[in-house]
Amino acid sequence: MAAVHDAAARCIESQDFEGAQALLQDVVSAGAAPMPIWRLLAVALRAQGKAEEGRDILAMLARQVPGDLSNRFDLAETLLLLGDFERGWQEYRYRYSLAHTRSIERKVQRPRWDGQPIPGQTLLIHDEQGYGDTFQFMRMARWARARSQARVIFEVNPETLTIARRMWGDEDLVARGTLPVTFDRHCELMSLPMAMGLTLADLPGDVAYLSADPERVAYWRARLADVPKPWVAIVWAGRPEHVNDRNRSVTLAQLAPLGASGATFLAIQKGPAAAQAGTPPAGMTMVSLSDGIRDFEDTAAILHLADLLVSVDSSPVHLAGAMGRPVWVMLPFVPDWRWLLDRDDSPWYPGMRLFRQPARSQWTPVIERMASELTTFVAQWRRNVE
Numbered sequence: 134m135a136a137v138h139d140a141a142a143r144c145i146e147s148q149d150f151e152g153a154q155a156l157l158q159d160v161v162s163a164g165a166a167p168m169p170i171w172r173l174l175a176v177a178l179r180a181q182g183k184a185e186e187g188r189d190i191l192a193m194l195a196r197q198v199p200g201d202l203s204n205r206f207d208l209a210e211t212l213l214l215l216g217d218f219e220r221g222w223q224e225y226r227y228r229y230s231l232a233h234t235r236s237i238e239r240k241v242q243r244p245r246w247d248g249q250p251i252p253g254q255t256l257l258i259h260d261e262q263g264y265g266d267t268f269q270f271m272r273m274a275r276w277a278r279a280r281s282q283a284r285v286i287f288e289v290n291p292e293t294l295t296i297a298r299r300m301w302g303d304e305d306l307v308a309r310g311t312l313p314v315t316f317d318r319h320c321e322l323m324s325l326p327m328a329m330g331l332t333l334a335d336l337p338g339d340v341a342y343l344s345a346d347p348e349r350v351a352y353w354r355a356r357l358a359d360v361p362k363p364w365v366a367i368v369w370a371g372r373p374e375h376v377n378d379r380n381r382s383v384t385l386a387q388l389a390p391l392g393a394s395g396a397t398f399l400a401i402q403k404g405p406a407a408a409q410a411g412t413p414p415a416g417m418t419m420v421s422l423s424d425g426i427r428d429f430e431d432t433a434a435i436l437h438l439a440d441l442l443v444s445v446d447s448s449p450v451h452l453a454g455a456m457g458r459p460v461w462v463m464l465p466f467v468p469d470w471r472w473l474l475d476r477d478d479s480p481w482y483p484g485m486r487l488f489r490q491p492a493r494s495q496w497t498p499v500i501e502r503m504a505s506e507l508t509t510f511v512a513q514w515r516r517n518v519e
Contacts, residue, residue, distance in 0.1 A: 134160065134167055141173050145180070148493070153177040168198060175207065180493070182467055184215055184474065195224075202227045213470040221470075222327035246320040248328040252282040257316040258325070259288040259309065264429070266323060267293050268451035269471065269481060271300060272339045273325040280329065286314050296429055296452075299344050336480040341457030349434035357399075357438065360420055363514045365396040365507070366435055366453075367419075368444035370406035380465040381446045383496055385409040390504035391443070392417030394511045401426060401435055401449060440514060443503065446472070454482030461506075463499055466490040 137160050144153035157174040160166050171190055179187035191208035194201065209224030246256055258274050260267045267289060278285040284305065289297045291308040298306055307314060320328055357364070370382035385406070391398070392414055400410035400421040410421035426432055432449055433456065436442055442453045442460045446469055453460045462479075464472055464487055472479065472487060479485045488499045 134170065138169055138173065141170075141177070145173065145176060148180075150177045150180040150493075154181070168194060168201070172204065172207075175211075179211060180467060182474075182493075184211055184467075187211055188215060210470045214468075214474060216333060216473050218326065218332050219330075222331065226324065226327060241319045243316060243319050245324065246277070246281065246318040246328055248280065248330065250280065250282045251318060254281075254283045254317040255315065256281050256283040256285045257288060257314065257319040258285060258322060259319065260290055260293075260322040262323060263448065264290070264293060265448035265451040268296075268343065268448065268455045270322045270325065271297060271455065272337075272342045273329065273331070274301070274322065275339065275342070276329060277320065277325055283317075286316060288314075293429060295346070296343055296433060299346075300342050333480055337483055340483060341455075343433070343452065343455040345433040345437035345456065346430050349430050350437050353431070353434045353438055356425070357420075360399075361397050361418070362518075363396050363440040363511055364399050364438065365391075365394075366399045366401050366439040366442045366444075366449070367391075368402050368442070368447050368449050369409070370402060370404065371445060371447045373405060377465075377469070380467075380494075381469075382406070383445060383463070383500075386414055387496060388443075388500060389414030389417060390500055391507055393504060394507040396440075396507065396511050399435060399439055401432055441507075441510065443507070450485075451482075454479070454485050457482075457484055460485045461503060462487050463496070463503070464489045466493040466495070 137156055141153040141156045144150070144156065153173065154177040157170055157177065160170050161174060171194055175187040175190040178190070188208065188211045191204055191211055194204045195208055198204065205224050205227040209221050209227065212221035212224060256277070258277060274285070274287050286305045286307060287297065287301050288307045288309050291310065294306070294308050367388070369385050369388055386409070393416060396418070398417060398419045400407070400419055400423055402410060402423055403426065407421070407423040410419060410423060413419040422435060429452065433452060436449065436453045436456060436458050440459070442449060442458060444450050444460065445463050450460055450462050460482065462485060466489070468489070471481065477487050477489070479487060488503050490496065491498050
């Protein structure tokens with residue numbers, strides 16, 4: 134068993150998921166198999182887009198070994214990917230019991246809010262994960278304020294504080310890491326879906342609940358005054374340290390076909406990949422804004438002015454979506470759970486289009502389709518301004 138497990142693990146590491154499945158299927162079909170074999174089989178199935186088969190295995194393991202919280206978390210993400218919000222949010226609460234998430238858990242000596250009205254009490258809602266998560270779920274903080282009938286204090290990371298203020302107001306908004314406030318109950322931002330029983334039918338709710346700072350918009354409008362339109366903001370890589378980055382990111386060179394559209398591309402890429410904008414592909418008109426972007430307020434202002442954002446799965450996608458701006462997102466064959474499966478739109482953001490890989494690692498069809506659509510988009514834009 135150990136030899137099969139190790140061989141299958143090597144297959145998964147090299148992304149030979151079909152090979153891993155074949156090895157593991159032989160073992161499980163012969164009778165009882167240890168839990169690690171089943172876990173690897175679920176990984177191999179999901180990576181091939183067989184999410185329902187993977188879900189069934191993870192659900193079986195959750196029944197057999199309910200204390201394996203890592204499995205419960207994998208089950209949560211698979212359920213959410215399949216759109217089963219009712220069960221998915223319940224399982225998602227196990228995320229803080231894992232080694233890689235324990236460090237970000239807020240140790241709170243107060244009960245977690247259960248979604249019921251608590252008039253006269255104070256509720257602390259605190260963000261917890263990445264910037265994209267914060268932008269995506271900020272809308273639910275306002276929903277919770279209405280439902281709880283409580284005084285709600287919203288605690289966010291300092292990098293998104295000023296953006297949150299325009300949505301929330303000046304009162305009862307604090308930056309994470311400041312002096313603690315007194316409260317009766319608390320809820321993590323991404324536990325609000327569980328507390329409030331969020332379903333797909335509840336989405337999108339508030340549209341354009343975030344906005345750009347008018348002063349930053351004026352600054353970037355003046356800076357871009359001589360740049361030919363239409364403007365397409367572009368991001369081609371996520372954070373390199375992200376666990377799934379090799380599946381979700383591309384190089385700027387791969388996006389060369391987009392240049393034939395005639396758009397001007399505003400590079401808002403951050404991190405090591407931003408250097409690629411210095412040598413854009415031939416035929417692609419590009420203005421690199423990355424060095425001038427000081428914070429998310431600059432990003433928001435540029436997105437406010439841009440006619441479109443084209444991006445891989447990244448935090449600007451959620452910021453633009455939350456602002457109600459047009460967004461085209463390039464997604465890997467098996468995406469993050471929030472993008473669901475088999476649809477080219479997003480229930481979270483009405484102005485968003487999803488361009489999915491037809492098979493694992495196949496970006497070329499995605500880029501070719503996007504290039505064709507972008508040519509049409511630019512032609513339509515020009516007709517509208519004539």
